[in-house]
Amino acid sequence: MTTSVNAELQELAASVFGDAASSDTGFDAGLWRTLEETGLARLTLPAEAGGSEGTLEDAAVVLAEAGAHAARVPLVETDLLAGWLLHAAGVPLPDGPLTAVAGTLDVDGTTVRGELPRVPWARAAAGVVVLTGSHVVLLDAGAAKIAEKANLAEEPRDTVTVAGTATTVVAAPDGAAAELRLRAALGRAQLLAGAARGALAATVRYAGQREQFGRPIGRFQAVQQQLALAAGEVAAASAAASAAARAAGAGFSAPSTRFAVAAAKSRTGEAAGVVARIAHQVHGAIGFTREHDLRLWTTRLWAWRDEDGSDAEWNADLGATVLAAGQDGLWPLITG
Template sequence: MTDVHDDLSDALPEVDPDLLELAGSVFADADATGTGLDTALWDNLEQTGLARLAVAEDAGGSGGTLLDLAAVLVEAGAYAARVPLAETDLACRAAAGAGLDVPAGPLTFALDRAGALAVAGDTVSGTLARVPWARSAAAVVVLTGGSVVVLDPAAATVVEGTNVAEEPRDTLTWDGARAAVAAAPEGAAGEFALRAALWRATLLAGAARGALARSVGYAGEREQFGRPIGRFQAIQQQLALAAAEVAAGGAAAESAARVVVRDGIAAPTAELAVASAKVRTGEAATAVARIAHQVHGAIGFTREHDLRLTTTRLWAWREEDGTDGQWAARIGELVLAAGPDGLWPLVTA
């Protein structure tokens, strides 16, 4: 029987190994232990063309593919990079789709499905909660109602907040602020919800890989009863379980990216693939974080230990851009809508 994942791999171009090597070296050299935006890393990403990798060249990007960015985001997650790579890509795509310009520098994106912002001509009022990286962004791109809005965070009242990984999640309030406003393309809200979930899944896949790598390294160094704990069968079994979760989550995220490239973000197959990837990487996040801390023992829970850089992101990111439960419910809706005759074609594409 032919494997579906193999079919997808054969049908689409592969990511350049040199790009992965570049991304790995850039993220490995960065300081992941601080809080807030890593400005040195962001400058390095801009100089190497990774900051806006999948943005078209005529829009100020590097013209890479969605698969390129997915692979780089996995590396960013593995090294707990303190930069808004996913948010900048979403912001650039939303603005470009509406014919709006964005400034240079790190950007952030918000999907205002609740209608928290009121748009009147070129002025905007309202409050957005938990906007990623807002305090450090050159602009906030918001998809609200039928409009795409580009706002200056400096014109807002900012209440700083964080997620459990201490990444910025700020509340912004604008009162009659001037903004660049344009009509959003039809279906943009659903599209960007999927894109955000896809990027979050790839970050989760990377963070799980990073947590496993730290755990394997620790098990090879920490000695108990005269030998490394990694030689004990119980530890080996737990690491094997974690490795299986990392592989499953990574395969789900990669497959979803490939389906999106092949079929387009608006295709039902793409929605099913992205929803499945977000659920599967969320499940992997729970299992891998638990096993990683069990292997490390009490030391792994301390703030001084670098394990928390990946595990806190696993806990935070599984709840962002849609929870496991929300995306699982969406999978159920897609299955019911396909019906008995459409389910198999939907799953196998």
């Protein structure tokens, strides 16, 4: 259900992200400053951690808009992952954008060694937070060796190599690994739902402008049918992502939350493939060129559906959760 608060937050987020989509790559520093000024950069964190004390449903609204506008900022990583993990471990948060991963490091006191592949936004982060074994490690990005790499959407997915002293090494909170995984999947599902909406909007606009045989192609029944199919996928993805955000209010250890997050990541990933395919079919050859803005959404859809767990992984998790609940527990899982 959309509340007046959600509507106002969506309006604010849409305004902030309004000019975000561009053919540029890498970190959007100007947008990040605006997000910090408006309190959206650390929306769900408590005030003592520099946050705005928002809910996960609030974050879902903002992240969907970020996905819809192809924003080049580490919102999920800073707010839902690194910020949460540091605060839960009792570590003061450094200023600026953050990133977090679960990985393997050799830890000896405050000395850490190892290599972390595919770290999102590492080159732009003020700190890299690593959940490794029973430790939470905060690395100063300037003290680590960063090899710049990217995903299909040209977002930073860097390799971080560290051999030296970490800024902070503390014990990990109980259940941190499981919750970090669910939080990452939840955030990615919101971004996917938003990107699917952005791709559909771009496709509908193009279908209304491109003329063939004397009329816009959007008036042809075959095209209308494909757009309707894409719209159904966008609606299903958005519903699943929103339901997962609501369920997470009960805590990430609840079986209903695990069920809802698994369903959301799986369903948004499935929608990503369908929406991207239809968007490119409607655009025709022009949509496959690098110069066309359609790629801003479709490359993210293709990249994000495999990040933080693929459809196959989350479908397997979904099945395991259902089997563990048994026949008497299935309905409570579905209804939360």
